[in-house]
Amino acid sequence: MEAVRNAIKYDYSNVLAEGCINKLKVIKRIMYGRCSFDTLKAKMLRLEKMLNFN
Template sequence: MYGQGYQNKSDRIILDKGLSDVKTITKTQYEQVLKTYPVITELYAAIKEFYEILYSRRDERLETWLEKIENFNIPELQTYVNGIRIDINAVKNGIKLKYNNGLAEGSVNKIKVIKRIMYGRNSFDLLKAKVLLHEHFRCEFN
């Protein structure tokens, strides 16, 4: 539910936002974890660096970052790096270029959600009408 490898929402928030947003762990407990597992500090720095690469619109540091991540020797990270390397040109274009297909993906996702809700209960014509009705209301209220 919170992403592969996350045990609960608190794990995800610490990586995504910050310790101040997590009420279930104290600063002392967090520092103890970092002392016990120093690789977490390095991983956190690598995540921040990747964020900077993505939003800087400059892809020159991507190869160096991928090599750094490979050095962690964590199987899940190796899989991630291999996935990026398979389509490295698309990843670099995604970093450099302003445009993306987010609008189309959002529309497709909305249709899939409506379809899942209606699964086995209604016809295609009703699905079509419901999607168009949702789109009409979105345009009317935005």
């Protein structure tokens, strides 16, 4: 119940951070065992750039 009260009381949330973490986990799952960390990093940055452009 306290979480609901806080959601109503405060104007901010961590939804953007949770969304980024979720995207990273999905990409990691898709790329499991195929690529290095550098490739994963490049893919994540490219995705963020595309989403920010639109």
